[in-house]
Amino acid sequence: MRLEGNQVDSHLNDLRQFSDWILAIGDGMIGNSVDGIDKVHISDDLIINNCGDPISAIVESTYPDFLSHCTDLTYLQQRGILAPTLDMVESINEYMVSLNQSQPKTFFSFDTICMSDDAFTGLEHIHTLEFLNTIKCSGIPNHVITLKVGVPVMLLRNIDPSSGLCNGTRLIITRLGNRVIEAKILSGNMAGQKVFISRMSLTPSDARIPFKFQRRQFPIVVSFAMTINKSQGQSLSHVGLYLKKPVFTHGQLYVALSRVTKRKGLKILVYDDDGEISNEAKNVVYKEVFRNLLGE
Numbered sequence: 676m677r678l679e680g681n682q683v684d685s686h687l688n689d690l691r692q693f694s695d696w697i698l699a700i701g702d703g704m705i706g707n708s709v710d711g712i713d714k715v716h717i718s719d720d721l722i723i724n725n726c727g728d729p730i731s732a733i734v735e736s737t738y739p740d741f742l743s744h745c746t747d748l749t750y751l752q753q754r755g756i757l758a759p760t761l762d763m764v765e766s767i768n769e770y771m772v773s774l775n776q777s778q779p780k781t782f783f784s785f786d787t788i789c790m791s792d793d794a795f796t797g798l799e800h801i802h803t804l805e806f807l808n809t810i811k812c813s814g815i816p817n818h819v820i821t822l823k824v825g826v827p828v829m830l831l832r833n834i835d836p837s838s839g840l841c842n843g844t845r846l847i848i849t850r851l852g853n854r855v856i857e858a859k860i861l862s863g864n865m866a867g868q869k870v871f872i873s874r875m876s877l878t879p880s881d882a883r884i885p886f887k888f889q890r891r892q893f894p895i896v897v898s899f900a901m902t903i904n905k906s907q908g909q910s911l912s913h914v915g916l917y918l919k920k921p922v923f924t925h926g927q928l929y930v931a932l933s934r935v936t937k938r939k940g941l942k943i944l945v946y947d948d949d950g951e952i953s954n955e956a957k958n959v960v961y962k963e964v965f966r967n968l969l970g971e
Contacts, residue, residue: 689938690937690938693937693938697929697932697933700715700928700929700932700958700960701926701929701933701960702960703958703960703962706958707955712957712959713957713958713959713960714955714956714957714958715928715955715956715957715958716954716955717943717945717954717955717956718954719954721938721941721942721943722942722943722944722945722952722954723736723915723942723943723944723952724952725952726944726952729917729919729944729946730766730767730770730917731770732944733756733767733915733917733942733944734756734767734770734771734774734899734915736915736942736944737754737755737756737913737914737915737942738754738771738899741771741774742774742776745774745775745825746825748847748859748861748866748867751827751847751861752845752861752862752866753911753912753913754911754912754913754914754915755898755899755900755901755906755909755911755913755914755915755934756899756900756901756914756915756916756917757900757901757902757903757906757914757915757916757917757931757934758900758902758903758916758917758918758919758920759902759903759918759920759921759922759923759927760902760920761811761813761902763900763917763919763920764900764901764902767899767900767917768896768897768898768899768900771826771897771899771900772821772822772823772826772897772899775823775825775826777823777824777825777826778823778824779821779822779823780821780822780823780851781819781820781821781822782819782820782821782822782892782893783818783819783892784808784816784817784818784819784820784890784891784892785890785891785892786804786807786808786810786818786888786889786890786891787807787888787889788802788807788886788887788888788889789878789886789887789888789889802886802888807888807890810879810884810888812879812881812883812884813881813902813904813905814831814877814879814880814881815831815877815878815879815890815892816831816877816890816892816893816894816895816896817892817896818890818892820892820893820895820896820897822848822851822856822897823848823851824848824849824850824851825847825848826847826848826897826899827845827846827847827848827861827897827898827899828845828846828847828848828858828895828896828897828898829843829844829845829846829895829896829897829898829901829905830842830843830844830845830846830872830894830895831877831894831895831896832875832877832894834872834875834894838865838868838870839860839863839864839865839866839868839870840860840870840872841863843905843907843908843909844860844861844862844863845860845861845862845898845909846858846859846860846861846870846872846895847859847861849869854873854874855871855872855873856871856872856873856893856895857869857870857871857872858870858871858872862909872893872894872895873893874891874892874893874894875891875892875893875894876889876890876891877889877890877891877892877894878890900917903922903927903930903931904924904927904930906930906931906934907930909934910934910936911934911935911936911940912935912936912937912940913935913940914931914934914935914940914941914942915942915943915944916931916932916941916942916943916944916945917944918943918944918945918946918956918957919944919946920946921945921956921957922956922957922958922959923959924959925959925960925961926959926960927959928956928957928958928959929958929960943956
């Protein structure tokens with residue numbers, strides 16, 4: 676029993692040290708400043724080294740023996756790959772979906788220009804349907820979604836919070852219809868509950884789009900991998916952090932690292948500016964924010 680007690684004490688100490696490390700990263704208290712950019716050293720046990728294909732490497736690290744566990748809800752619930760940008764996330768998700776041996780089903784959105792404002796009259800002649808279909812931005816699904824039974828997805832809108840269907844809820848696809856998708860909730864108090872998702876009309880709020888348009892599509896995105904920003908609120912025992920490109924906004928590295936519940940569940944694949952695997956990660960922290968809060 677004493678040995679077990681020592682093991683518990685050791686585990687708690689390791690957890691405390693890991694938590695302190697993450698908090699120090701969030702506060703911008705550790706790392707070397709190079710040309711005004713903070714670089715945080717990553718321990719060797721957390722780094723993925725010597726990989727040929729980076730996507731395959733981060734997938735094998737985060738989802739080991741995937742084909743044997745691809746229908747296991749607990750296995751999928753506990754894992755996720757995080758990356759700073761949508762393009763990196765989509766590349767990983769496309770690779771993961773290709774590994775799933777179920778039959779694919781592709782869904783296309785119906786996109787239209789919003790004509791509620793007189794200022795937008797005539798835009799339907801300038802911005803063609805084909806152009807609208809190409810638009811990808813955070814918060815709305817793509818024009819084309821390819822799904823398979825067994826693929827985890829994340830909701831992009833609040834549908835029915837009382838039933839656990841909130842923005843950010845992860846689910847696993849159990850059946851694909853033409854107008855309705857059946858899924859089981861992966862996260863939260865309603866985990867395991869069967870639900871049905873239908874198409875919704877969604878309008879992006881991205882300020883970079885100088886006009887309003889509406890996309891009618893299933894309000895979901897494949898979530899083997901997710902952007903760091905979209906992962907907020909998730910708690911995962913196994914996280915792969917894919918930093919082929921560095922983080923670029925305040926606190927992003929902290930958000931990514933704090934998604935994992937234990938040190939042994941974290942693996943990081945980070946590249947330097949020359950495209951070589953590195954053991955240093957960029958950390959963006961606006962320290963003046965903390966100074967202002969503290970009144971310094």
